[in-house]
Amino acid sequence: MVNANARLVGLDWGSTSLRAFLLGPGGVLIEERSAKQGSTAMNGSAAAYESTLAQIAGDWLAAAPALPVLACGMVGSKHGWREAPYAACPAGEQQLAGGFVRVTAAGREIAIVPGMSCRTVGSAPDVMRGEETQIVGALAQRPDLAGACTFVLPGTHSKWAHVRENQVIDFATYMTGELFAVLRGHSVLGRLMIDQDEPDDDSFAAGVRAAAERTALAHQLFAVRTLGLFDELKPEALPDYLSGLLIGHEITAGLRERYIAGGEEQPLVLVGEPKLCALYESALHIFGSGVEASFPNTAPAGLWRLALEAGIVTGTEESGT
Amino acid sequence: MVNANARLVGLDWGSTSLRAFLLGPGGVLIEERSAKQGSTAMNGSAAAYESTLAQIAGDWLAAAPALPVLACGMVGSKHGWREAPYAACPAGEQQLAGGFVRVTAAGREIAIVPGMSCRTVGSAPDVMRGEETQIVGALAQRPDLAGACTFVLPGTHSKWAHVRENQVIDFATYMTGELFAVLRGHSVLGRLMIDQDEPDDDSFAAGVRAAAERTALAHQLFAVRTLGLFDELKPEALPDYLSGLLIGHEITAGLRERYIAGGEEQPLVLVGEPKLCALYESALHIFGSGVEASFPNTAPAGLWRLALEAGIVTGTEESGT
Numbered sequence: 061m062v063n064a065n066a067r068l069v070g071l072d073w074g075s076t077s078l079r080a081f082l083l084g085p086g087g088v089l090i091e092e093r094s095a096k097q098g099s100t101a102m103n104g105s106a107a108a109y110e111s112t113l114a115q116i117a118g119d120w121l122a123a124a125p126a127l128p129v130l131a132c133g134m135v136g137s138k139h140g141w142r143e144a145p146y147a148a149c150p151a152g153e154q155q156l157a158g159g160f161v162r163v164t165a166a167g168r169e170i171a172i173v174p175g176m177s178c179r180t181v182g183s184a185p186d187v188m189r190g191e192e193t194q195i196v197g198a199l200a201q202r203p204d205l206a207g208a209c210t211f212v213l214p215g216t217h218s219k220w221a222h223v224r225e226n227q228v229i230d231f232a233t234y235m236t237g238e239l240f241a242v243l244r245g246h247s248v249l250g251r252l253m254i255d256q257d258e259p260d261d262d263s264f265a266a267g268v269r270a271a272a273e274r275t276a277l278a279h280q281l282f283a284v285r286t287l288g289l290f291d292e293l294k295p296e297a298l299p300d301y302l303s304g305l306l307i308g309h310e311i312t313a314g315l316r317e318r319y320i321a322g323g324e325e326q327p328l329v330l331v332g333e334p335k336l337c338a339l340y341e342s343a344l345h346i347f348g349s350g351v352e353a354s355f356p357n358t359a360p361a362g363l364w365r366l367a368l369e370a371g372i373v374t375g376t377e378e379s380g381t
Numbered sequence: 382m383v384n385a386n387a388r389l390v391g392l393d394w395g396s397t398s399l400r401a402f403l404l405g406p407g408g409v410l411i412e413e414r415s416a417k418q419g420s421t422a423m424n425g426s427a428a429a430y431e432s433t434l435a436q437i438a439g440d441w442l443a444a445a446p447a448l449p450v451l452a453c454g455m456v457g458s459k460h461g462w463r464e465a466p467y468a469a470c471p472a473g474e475q476q477l478a479g480g481f482v483r484v485t486a487a488g489r490e491i492a493i494v495p496g497m498s499c500r501t502v503g504s505a506p507d508v509m510r511g512e513e514t515q516i517v518g519a520l521a522q523r524p525d526l527a528g529a530c531t532f533v534l535p536g537t538h539s540k541w542a543h544v545r546e547n548q549v550i551d552f553a554t555y556m557t558g559e560l561f562a563v564l565r566g567h568s569v570l571g572r573l574m575i576d577q578d579e580p581d582d583d584s585f586a587a588g589v590r591a592a593a594e595r596t597a598l599a600h601q602l603f604a605v606r607t608l609g610l611f612d613e614l615k616p617e618a619l620p621d622y623l624s625g626l627l628i629g630h631e632i633t634a635g636l637r638e639r640y641i642a643g644g645e646e647q648p649l650v651l652v653g654e655p656k657l658c659a660l661y662e663s664a665l666h667i668f669g670s671g672v673e674a675s676f677p678n679t680a681p682a683g684l685w686r687l688a689l690e691a692g693i694v695t696g697t698e699e700s701g702t
Contacts, residue, residue: 138610184591184604185611217603233603235568242563247556270505276634277598278627282538282554283505289459290506306599313597 063123065090067373070363071113073135074190075100079359080116086375087364093117099134102141109141110165121168128372130363132173133190136161141170146177146187152227153196157369173366178230186233190359191219194331195228197362198355205352208326210318214307214336216241220314222326232317234310240303249281249302252288254295261342263297267304268311268343277309307343315347327352384444386411388694391684392434394456395511396421400680401437407696408685414438420455423462430462431486442489449693451684453494454511457482462491467498467508473548474517478690494687499551507554511680512540515652516549518683519676526673529647531640535657537562539631543640543647553638555631561624570602570623573609575616582663584618588625589632589664598630628664636668648673 065084072079076098082091095116102108113129114121121127136144142163147155159174175189191213199206211221211231216238221231244250270280284302287293293301318325328344328351330337337354344351367373386405393400397419403412416437423429434450435442442448457465463484468476480495496510512534520527532542532552537559542552565571591601605623608614614622640647649665649672651658658675665672688694 183594184601184613185607186603187607187610232600234597234599235602236599238568239599239602242567246563246567247559273504275638276555276630278555278557278560278631279553279634280505281556281560282507286506286508289508292505309597310599313600317596 063090063120066120066124066127068364068367069117069120069127069129070360070367071117071129071131071133071135072190072193072359072363073099073131073133073140075134078112078116080120081360081363082117082120083360083364087361087368089360091120092360099137099140104139106141106163106165109135109163113165113170121166125168128367129168129170130160130173130367130370130372131170132193132359132363132366136172136174137189140172142172144172144174146175147192149176149178149231150224150227150229151176151192153366153369156192156196157366160370171367171370171372173363176228176231178228180230186231188219188221188231188233191221191331192228193362193366194355194358195221195223195362196365197358197360198329198331198353199223199226200361200365201355201358202329202353205327205329209329209352210314210326211329211331212314212340214330214332214340218310220310220317222318232314234313236306236310240306243281243284243302244299249284249298252285252295253298253302255299256296259339260297260300263293263300264304264339265342265346266293267301267306268308268346269304271305271308271312272347274312277305280305280309303339304343307340308346311340311343311347311349315349330354331358332356384411384441387441387445387448389685389688390438390441390448390450391681391688392438392450392452392454392456393511393514393680393684394420394452394454394461396455399433399437401441402681402684403438403441404681404685408682408689410681412441413681420458420461425460427462427484427486430456430484434486434491442487446489449688450489450491451481451494451688451691451693452491453514453680453684453687457493457495458510461493463493465493465495467496468513470497470499470552471545471548471550472497472513474687474690477513477517478687481691492688492691492693494684497549497552499549501551507552509540509542509552509554512542512652513549514683514687515676515679516542516544516683517686518679518681519650519652519674520544520547521682521686522676522679523650523674526648526650529640530650530673531635531647532650532652533635533661535628535651535653535661541631541635541638545640550640553635555634557627557631561627564602564605564623565620570605570619573606573616574619574623576620577617580660581618581621584614584621585625585660586663586667587614588622588627589629589667590625592626592629592633593668595633598626601626601630624660625664628661629667632661632664632668632670636670651675652679653677
C-alpha cells in the first residue's frame with residue numbers, strides 16, 4: 061500500500077488556512093495537502109473541525125487506524141478546537157511537547173501543540189501559535205543554529221524570535237502584513253494605487269531606505285499619498301513603496317532589539333513564503349544585514365520533531381515497505 | 382435687515398464636511414452653518430459645488446449681491462472646484478492671499494485659499510489644505526505667538542507646524558486619526574473591542590505611556606490584542622488604549638521635531654475639536670509638555686484675516702446698522 065510508510069499526520073491549522081502533511085519514517089514528507097478551511101471558519105465547533113479533518117485526511121486515517129495526528133496553530137487557541145495554554149518563554153521542544161492537549165475525533169486522539177507567550181518586564185504580553193513549531197522545525201534541520209540565533213517569520217503578524225540554547229527566550233510581533241492590508245484596502249493611501257503583477261524593486265527599496273531614517277511611521281505613511289500627488293511615484297509603484305516602508309520599520313526595530321550574546325550579533329534565520337522571504341532578505345541587505353538561512357516551510361519538520369519529543373512517533377525503527 | 386452688517390461669507394470646505402460663516406465688520410461671527418456635503422462628495426463637479434453653496438448660503442448671498450466669498454480646504458485641491466496650487470513653505474498670510482484662485486458662481490466671484498506644501502531635504506513632500514487658514518486665524522487672535530511657536534492640529538491627518546516670524550517654516554502630517562479608524566474598523570484589533578460612551582482616561586494614559594517607550598508602533602499595536610486576550614484590559618478600554626498609543630507615538634515624534642529657537646523649545650498651540658484637543662493636552666502632560674493656547678475653530682478668523690490681506694474686505698469702516 062502506498063501509505064504503509066505513514067508514521068504521522070501533521071496539521072498546520074492557522075486562522076485562514078489548513079495544511080496537512082503525511083509524514084513517513086524520519087519525518088520524510090510523503091504527501092501534502094491544503095484547504096481554505098482555517099480555524100476561524102470553524103467558529104469553535106468541534107464537529108466542524110472533525111468533518112474538515114475527515115475531508116482533508118480521511119483516506120490517510122482510514123488506511124491506518126493507529127496513525128497519530130499532531131496539529132499546531134490557531135486550532136489550539138481559546139476559540140479553537142481545544143485551548144492549549146501558551147508555553148511561557150523561555151521555552152523549547154520539551155515545554156511544547158509537555159504542553160500538548162488532546163481531542164478525540166472518530167475515536168482517534170489528536171494532539172495539539174501549545175503556542176508560546178512571553179513578556180518583557182513592563183511590557184504587554186506577546187503570543188504566537190504555529191510559529192513555535194516552524195522554529196522547532198528549522199532548528200531540527202540546522203541544529204548548528206540552536207546555540208544562538210534570531211528568527212524572522214514574516215507575514216500578517218511577523219515574529220522576531222531570539223533563540224539561545226535551543227529555546228526561544230523572547231520574541232516580538234509586528235503587525236506589518238495586516239497594516240499593509242488595511243492601509244491598502246481601507247485608507248486614503250489605497251486610492252491612488254494601481255496594482256501590478258511585477259514588483260517594483262526600486263520603489264520597495266526607496267520605502268525601506270525611508271524607514272531607515274527612523275522618523276514616525278504615522279508620518280512617513282503620508283508620503284505614500286504625497287509622492288503620488290506630486291507624481292514622484294507612479295500609481296503602480298505605490299504599493300511597493302508602502303510595503304518597503306512597513307517592512308523597513310519592522311526591520312529597523314527588529315535589528316535594534318536583536319539579541320546580542322557574547323558581544324556578537326546572532327545570525328538571522330528567515331522562515332516563510334519564499335517570495336516574502338526574498339523581499340525581507342533584500343530589505344535586510346539595505347540595512348547591511350545578511351541572512352544565515354532561509355526556509356520556505358518548516359512546519360512538517362517541527363511537527364515531526366515535537367511528535368518524537370512527546371513519544372508519539374519513534375526515531376529508531378526500520379523503514380516499512 | 383438682519384444681515385446688513387454682513388461683510389464676508391467664509392467657507393471651510395473639507396473632504397467630508399462644509400462649514401459656512403457669515404462674518405460682520407472686524408470679522409465678528411454673525412452666523413454659522415454646517416452641512417455634510419464635503420468636497421469629496423462634489424466629485425469635481427462645478428455645478429455640484431455651486432448648488433451646494435446655494436443651499437447653505439443662498440439667502441445670505443441673495444440679500445447682498447456684493448458680499449464677497451472666500452473658501453479654504455479641499456475645495457482648492459486638484460479634484461476640487463478649482464485647483465489652488467500650494468504655497469511652498471516658508472509661507473504666511475501674504476503668500477496665501479497672493480495665491481487665491483477664483484471661480485464664478487451665479488455671476489459672483491468666489492476666492493479659494495491655496496494649501497501649503499513643504500519639503501525637508503531628502504524627504505517626501507508634505508501638504509495641508511485648510512489647516513493653513515486655521516493657523517492664520519489663531520495667530521490673528523494671538524499675535525504674541527507669531528514670533529515662534531509650534532502648532533498641533535489633531536485629526537484624521539494631524540499636522541504639526543512650526544511658525545517663525547508669522548510664517549509656517551515647515552510642518553509634518555501624522556495619519557493618527559485615520560490609523561485609528563482603519564485599525565478599529567478593519568483589523569484584528571477591532572474584534573475584541575466594545576465601544577463605550579465615556580472615555581477611559583486610565584487606559585488612554587496607559588497607551589500614551591507605552592508609546593513613550595519608543596518601540597515600534599507595528600509591534601506595540603499588537604499589545605491591543607494581547608492585553609485583551611490576557612484580560613488585562615477590558616473590551617471597553619481597548620479603543621482608548623489604541624487611541625493613546627497612536628496619539629502618544631505622534632507626540633513622541635512631534636516633540637522630537639519641535640521647533641527650537643534661541644535654544645528654547647517654543648510654545649505649543651492646539652487647534653481643533655475641543656474634546657480631541659483635551660485628549661492631546663492630557664497626553665502632552667504625560668510627556669511633561671504644557672500647552673500655551675487651545676482654540677476650537679479658527680477658520681472664521683483665518684478667512685477674515687486672509688480676506689483683509691487680499692483687500693476683499695476692509696478693516697477700517699464704521700460698523701453698519
